[in-house]
Amino acid sequence: MEKKPVITVKNLVKNYGDFAAVRDVSFEVYEGEIFGLLGPNGAGKTTTLEIIETLREKTSGEIIVDGFSVDTNADSIKQRIGVQLQAAGYYPNLNLSELIDLFSGLYGITKKPMEMLGKVALTDKAKAKYKQLSGGQKQRFSIATTLINNPRIIFLDEPTTGLDPQARRNLWNLIREIRDAGTTVVITTHYMDEAEVLCDRVAFIDGGKVIGIDTPDNFIDKLVESGFERPKQVKAANLEDVFINMTGKEWRES
C-alpha cells in the first residue's frame, strides 16, 4: 500500500509561558490508517491534537493537514476534519436529532439526523437528550457529530475512557468501520491493549517529545528481540476475556 501522508507535523513546539508543553514533535499520519498517540498524562498529546485541530495556537513548527497549513488555511482544515474533544458537552436541552441539525448548520451542510444516528446505532435515541445516554452511547454520539461533514480525518481524544468492556469493543468496531470507509482516524488512549488491536501505527510521546513511531507489532517484536521477558507467563486468556465471556459478547446498552 502506498503511504501518502495526510497530516504532517514538523518540529512542533508549544510553550505556556515558561512551561514547554510540546518541545519538538514531528510525525506523519498516513491516509486511511488508525493512528494512535500514546503517552502518560501531561505528555502533550491533547495539546498536540488541539493544535492540529486548529483549536490552539502553536509556538513554532509546521503543520499540514490534507494539504492545508494551519497557519493560513485553518478554515479549510476545519471543513475537512471531525473533532471529538475529551469531556466536551453538547448544547443543553436539545435532543440528539436537534443536535445533529445544529452541527449540520455549523458545517453549512444538510444531513438527515436519522442517517447520522444510524451510523452509530442510535436511531432509537433520536428524541433523547445527550445527558440521558449511557457512557458508550455518549461516545458513539460524539463520533456521529464528527462525521457530519464527511471529514477526511477524525480526531478522537480518549474515546473509550470510562467505558465497560462491551462498550469499548463496540466502539472499536465502529472506529474500524469508519477507517474502512476511507476516513483517517487519529486517536489517543491510555489502554495499550486497545492501541494494540485497534491502531495501525502508534507514536509514543513523553515529556513533549516523540520517543518512537511504529506499528504495534514491530514495537512488540523489537522489545522481545531485545531479550525482554514478562515477569509472569501470560495465560491464554485474561480477566477481560472472562468478563466478555461471562457477560456476553453482544452489544449492550447500559
Next chain:
Amino acid sequence: MRKYSNTRATLAIATASLKSILRSPSAVIFSLAFPLIFILVFGFIGGGGVKVEVGLGKGSDTTNIVYQELKGVNVVKLLPDLSEETLKKNLEKGSLDAVLTISKNPNGKPPYIVDVKYTKASLEKGNILKAVLNNIFYIVNTKGANAPPPVAELREATVHGREYKTIDFILPGQLGFSLLSTGVFGTAFVFLSLRITLVIKRFFATPVKRASIVIGEAIARITFSLIGALFIILVGHFFFGFTLIHGFVTVINMLILSVIGLIVFMGFGFTVSGIAKNESSVPPIANIITLPQFLLSGTFFSIEAFPKWLQPISRALPLTYLNDAMRKVAFEGAGLFDVTHQLLVLAIWGVIIYTVAVKAFKWE
C-alpha cells in the same frame, strides 16, 4: 465546493438556542411568570376606585326621589337590609362610611327628611357623601313644585381625559424588568455554561465564526423576549385594560424599545459571564446589576416618590430610561422620536457596557 454560509450557521445556533430557552423552566419563569404575577396582583388591587358604603336606616322610605337619585350615583353603594345593631357597630368601626335614614315628614312640608350619621372613622368618605347629597338636594329642590326661581344656573362639564390606571404604570415597569432579567441572567448563564461544558470549544472545531455564535444567541434571546413582551402587553391590554393609545402602532413601538433595551442588558450578561468563575457565582454578580434597577428604576414606584438624594442614582440607571420611554410610548402615545433623550442615554450605556464586555468576556 459550495461557499460556507455564515448566515446559515448563525440561524442554526439561533434555532438551537431558542428551543433550549423555551425548554428551560427558569427562563420562562423569570421572563413571563414573574412579571405576570406582579401584573395580576397590581391589576386586581388597582381596579376598584372609590366607593362610599352607606347603610340604610330601618324604616326608610325607598319610593322617594332622593333615594332614587342616590341609587343612580355609582360612587355610593347603598346597603339596605342591615339590622339596627350592625349599622351602629359597623359605623363605629368605619366599615360603613355613613348611615342614612329617609322618612316622610309627618308635618307635610318639606315632604321628606333625610337623616345622615357620619363617622369619625371615615371622615373623608363622609365628605364625599356630603357633596353627593348636596348635589342631589340642589337638583331635587329645584325640580319640585313651588320651587323658587333659580338665582344662578350651574353648568357642568368634564374634560374627557384618559384615566391613568395602576396597570399603565406597572406593566411597562414589569416589561422592563423582564427584559433586564432575560438579558442579564439568561445571557450570563448560557455563555458561562457553554464555555464550561466546552460546547463553545467544540463549535470552534467547526468553521463557525465567533460573531455567528454571539449573533445567533442574541437572535434567540431577542425572539424569546419579543414573544414574552407581546404576551405581557396583550394580557395587560385585554384582561386589565392596559392603555395602548395608538393600538397596533404603540405595540410595535414598545417591541422596538424592548429590543433596544434587551441589547443593552445583554451587554451586562456578557460581562457577568466573563467575570463569573462557575454557575453558582452568576446569581450574586447578576443580582448586583439587576436588584438596584428592580428597586430604583421606577419598576413599582415613580422615582419622583424617592427621596431627593436617591433620585440622581435612579436617573443614572439604564432601566429607568427604558421604563420611562415605555410609559411615554404606551400611555402618552409618544413615537420613538419623542423619546430620543431616553434612547440616547440607553445608547451611552450600550457603548459603555459593551466596551467592558469585550474586555471581560472569555471564550475558553
